[in-house]
Amino acid sequence: RPRVLSGIQPTADSFHLGNYLGAVGHWVALQDTYDAFYCVVDLHAITAGHDPRMLAQRSRVAAAQLLAVGLDPERCTLFVQSQVPEHAQLAWVLGCITGFGEAGRMTQFKDKSQRQGNERASVGLFTYPILQAADILLYQADAVPVGEDQRQHLELSRDLAQRFNTLFGPTFTVPEAHIVKDTAKITDLQDPTAKMSKSSSSPAGIVLLLEDAARSAKKIRSAVTDTGQEIVFDAQQKPGVSNLLTIYSALSGRSIDDLVAAYAGKGYGDLKKDLGEVVREFVAPIQDRTRGYLADPAQLDRLLVTGAQKARAVAGPTLRAVYERVGFFPPV
Ligand code: AQP
Numbered sequence: 001r002p003r004v005l006s007g008i009q010p011t012a013d014s015f016h017l018g019n020y021l022g023a024v025g026h027w028v029a030l031q032d033t034y035d036a037f038y039c040v041v042d043l044h045a046i047t048a049g050h051d052p053r054m055l056a057q058r059s060r061v062a063a064a065q066l067l068a069v070g071l072d073p074e075r076c077t078l079f080v081q082s083q084v085p086e087h088a089q090l091a092w093v094l095g096c097i098t099g100f101g102e103a104g105r106m107t108q109f110k111d112k113s114q115r116q117g118n119e120r121a122s123v124g125l126f127t128y129p130i131l132q133a134a135d136i137l138l139y140q141a142d143a144v145p146v147g148e149d150q151r152q153h154l155e156l157s158r159d160l161a162q163r164f165n166t167l168f169g170p171t172f173t174v175p176e177a178h179i180v181k182d183t184a185k186i187t188d189l190q191d192p193t194a195k196m197s198k199s200s201s202s203p204a205g206i207v208l209l210l211e212d213a214a215r216s217a218k219k220i221r222s223a224v225t226d227t228g229q230e231i232v233f234d235a236q237q238k239p240g241v242s243n244l245l246t247i248y249s250a251l252s253g254r255s256i257d258d259l260v261a262a263y264a265g266k267g268y269g270d271l272k273k274d275l276g277e278v279v280r281e282f283v284a285p286i287q288d289r290t291r292g293y294l295a296d297p298a299q300l301d302r303l304l305v306t307g308a309q310k311a312r313a314v315a316g317p318t319l320r321a322v323y324e325r326v327g328f329f330p331p332v
Helices: 017-030 052-069 086-095 100-104 107-116 123-138 148-168 213-221 239-252 256-262 268-294 297-326
Strands: 003-008 035-040 076-080 143-145 176-178
Touching: 003 017, 003 123, 017 035, 017 052, 017 143, 017 239, 035 052, 035 297, 052 076, 052 268, 052 297, 076 297, 086 123, 086 148, 086 297, 100 107, 100 123, 100 148, 107 123, 107 148, 123 148, 123 297, 143 148, 148 176, 148 297, 213 268, 239 256, 239 268, 268 297
Parallel strands: 003 035, 003 143, 035 076, 143 176
Antiparallel strands: none
């Protein structure tokens, strides 16, 4: 079976709808057709400053949400990145074949370092995409399901795989991005041209899976919509309404055309009110199940250790091959 890998950062107390619709929702579907590896990338989560008292619990909450949305440890390998040391080990090697200028062209680094103030941005934030390449290449992933914001990082992973293979001999599968166009960029409710984002959206711009659904409904009611009154899908001219239609369609399974027809002659208020209800129905069972997994943290931690062991069984041989090719002693 072809292999898939993806990861999510435990940088907040909940995933948001962009994370779910752009990536995590697809992970669930891909479990059946791929040999699937999914990780909570806590090494990535310390690149922009973090609270050590919160990190382990956030990783647990992230894993619980992944299980709650439908990842099944019998059908996929779910683990926490820091429990698989091969990620950091391979990242070092890949960093040594990455150009400084090449890494400096990553737009996410430019945006985030600018927001933090260039002097304060860490070297870890700079090398983040190299660690991401290691995450992917260790598992010989064929496909990587991510949102549109990760496209450039995926290109770097492909370049590094090809470069390593050329320099040291065939070692890595060259991965493809798996980006589902319709939901690849869910936008901020308050700024519908920007992506919905944990770090840059205001609380009013972002709908969290684990927040009170009444709060989500309120945010949706206050979402910035466009001039005019007609409910039509036009991402250029009407990004606000189009974003709401995208979310509505993805969560309800109804097509955009069907929704546009159903709301003909109705106003933005109707659409927003109904979407609030759709979100409520969608998140209620996820919240219940997440609470269920978090009620037994020891069991959750055991499940993640088993996942890390399964992951290491694949990552270990890749790292061993890399060590041999570059001339290191074998890992012990
Ligand atoms: N708005 C989005 N639309 C579609 N997909 C999105 N993803 C993130 N935002 C959107 C996808 O979610 C996955 C997990 O990404 P991550 O752990 O890197 O999360 P993130 O990037 O920290 O999430 P944010 O909210 O975008 O935070 P910032 O802005 O801090 O980086 C990825 O596949 C991502 O594409």
